Amino acid sequence: MTMHTILVVDDEPNYLIVLSELLRDEGFEVLTAPGGEEALATVKEADLDVVLTDMQMPGMDGMTLLGEIKKSYSDLPVVIITAYAEIDKAVAAMQAGAYSYLAKPFSNDELIVTIGNAVSHYSLIRENTRLRREMQQRDGFSGLVGKNPKMRQIYELIEKVAPTPASVLISGESGTGKELVAKAIHLHSPREAKPFITFNCGALDENLLEIELFGQEKGGFTGAAALRKGRLEQAHQGTLFLDEIGDIPLSLQTKLLRVLQDRSFERVGGNRTLQVDVRILSATVKDLKEEVQQGRFREDLFYRLNVIHLALPPLRERMDDIPLLVDSFLQRFAVKLGYERLEIAPEALRLLINLPWEGNVRELENTIERAAILCGGELIKPEDVQPESITVDRDAQWTREIDILRLIPDSVQLNDVLYAVEEQLLNRALEEAGQVQARAAERLGITKSLLQYKMKKYGIKKQK
Numbered sequence: 001m002t003m004h005t006i007l008v009v010d011d012e013p014n015y016l017i018v019l020s021e022l023l024r025d026e027g028f029e030v031l032t033a034p035g036g037e038e039a040l041a042t043v044k045e046a047d048l049d050v051v052l053t054d055m056q057m058p059g060m061d062g063m064t065l066l067g068e069i070k071k072s073y074s075d076l077p078v079v080i081i082t083a084y085a086e087i088d089k090a091v092a093a094m095q096a097g098a099y100s101y102l103a104k105p106f107s108n109d110e111l112i113v114t115i116g117n118a119v120s121h122y123s124l125i126r127e128n129t130r131l132r133r134e135m136q137q138r139d140g141f142s143g144l145v146g147k148n149p150k151m152r153q154i155y156e157l158i159e160k161v162a163p164t165p166a167s168v169l170i171s172g173e174s175g176t177g178k179e180l181v182a183k184a185i186h187l188h189s190p191r192e193a194k195p196f197i198t199f200n201c202g203a204l205d206e207n208l209l210e211i212e213l214f215g216q217e218k219g220g221f222t223g224a225a226a227l228r229k230g231r232l233e234q235a236h237q238g239t240l241f242l243d244e245i246g247d248i249p250l251s252l253q254t255k256l257l258r259v260l261q262d263r264s265f266e267r268v269g270g271n272r273t274l275q276v277d278v279r280i281l282s283a284t285v286k287d288l289k290e291e292v293q294q295g296r297f298r299e300d301l302f303y304r305l306n307v308i309h310l311a312l313p314p315l316r317e318r319m320d321d322i323p324l325l326v327d328s329f330l331q332r333f334a335v336k337l338g339y340e341r342l343e344i345a346p347e348a349l350r351l352l353i354n355l356p357w358e359g360n361v362r363e364l365e366n367t368i369e370r371a372a373i374l375c376g377g378e379l380i381k382p383e384d385v386q387p388e389s390i391t392v393d394r395d396a397q398w399t400r401e402i403d404i405l406r407l408i409p410d411s412v413q414l415n416d417v418l419y420a421v422e423e424q425l426l427n428r429a430l431e432e433a434g435q436v437q438a439r440a441a442e443r444l445g446i447t448k449s450l451l452q453y454k455m456k457k458y459g460i461k462k463q464k
């Protein structure tokens, strides 16, 4: 067990001895100071848990010492000892930030309880600060990778809201990690061991959607052959994650609102009212406020879902996280593809850092997976990097019209042909685009950064 250190400050040597002995007997480590100045020097040097000081002392008195300590060590608890007749001074000390006071004469028990409370209070503050610092240094949280300040704020919010029953609305562009965030909230909540059920509100037609979410009674007016429990019931005692909530039809919004209000609902085709214990998380790429204004989304439902709002930043607003994300994907795909080693060449990484990433982290993840396959293991090179937004049209008409092979002499090296063709294509595209690189890249269906990389590779000089 760690020993807690108390600094006792008093100009009366006998009193100092008595207090120190008492506290030592209780297992505290005790340092002493005969006055305010000496005490301040000790505060700066020692790792203290509590300062216990007399109010009245010659030179720097207890009140001034308190003020000085609070300037630099605002969390360190200071307990003031006052004469019973000077209770007004004790009140002033409390207002100035003292943790507590002891009015003379006080009993041993009073002293020990007050100091014990101050020690526990400070330990809690220190633990919180340590956790916060640890969190600030983290590279990720619960499967989410990234240490950009915007992501760190998200981690902090997740930690705060996860233990509560509050409904959380997660917004963000496609591929920003909304589902991962929902899972992290569930995993840090008291419902962690219970089901996490996802329901995609935009996937099916209206009737099927209702059955899928609320279930269906056997027989009833729909004549269903068997009873079917919906996702809502499957999530009982756990978490229901409503993905693409902005797509849920208006007709189902009323029924969902009731679930949010009192956790009650009826299965389709029945009139038995059932109760369910679920926490509701939802996600949207749409601006739900705008949907409310357009009359497509119920305002009361919006407020019920949006008790806490978590807005995920697009990848382009946290480009500094790309190397970390790439690193984690490299590790994942090396294992998945059975490679002993998988790394990325610095030029290839540089290419990735310059792309717009409209598909966010999902697009980056897919790009790395494709590059990992294309490179065949070990090292991803710039030519292996082909983001999703750049697609290859294998059915293009021209490939069927021209017999390219007729133009190529027999027994040539594959790379010689590819390099020659690539170089000529680059030159032609640049010429046709009036040397405007962005336009040339667009004609070729590659990114500007990749074009620049290839120009360097073939020694094609910039004309503009």
Ligand SMILES: Nc1ncnc2c1ncn2[C@@H]1O[C@H](COP(=O)(O)OP(=O)(O)OP(=O)(O)O)[C@@H](O)[C@H]1O
Pocket (backbone or CB within 6 Å): 143, 144, 145, 146, 172, 173, 174, 175, 176, 177, 178, 179, 180, 181, 243, 283, 285, 325, 361, 362, 365
């Ligand atoms: N911060 C992140 N760290 C690691 N992987 C991430 C991160 N964000 C997203 N991903 C990965 O990107 C992919 C997309 O994430 P997810 O499905 O959570 O996004 P989404 O915002 O819910 O997308 P959509 O709106 O299209 O459903 C997943 O494979 C996920 O693992």
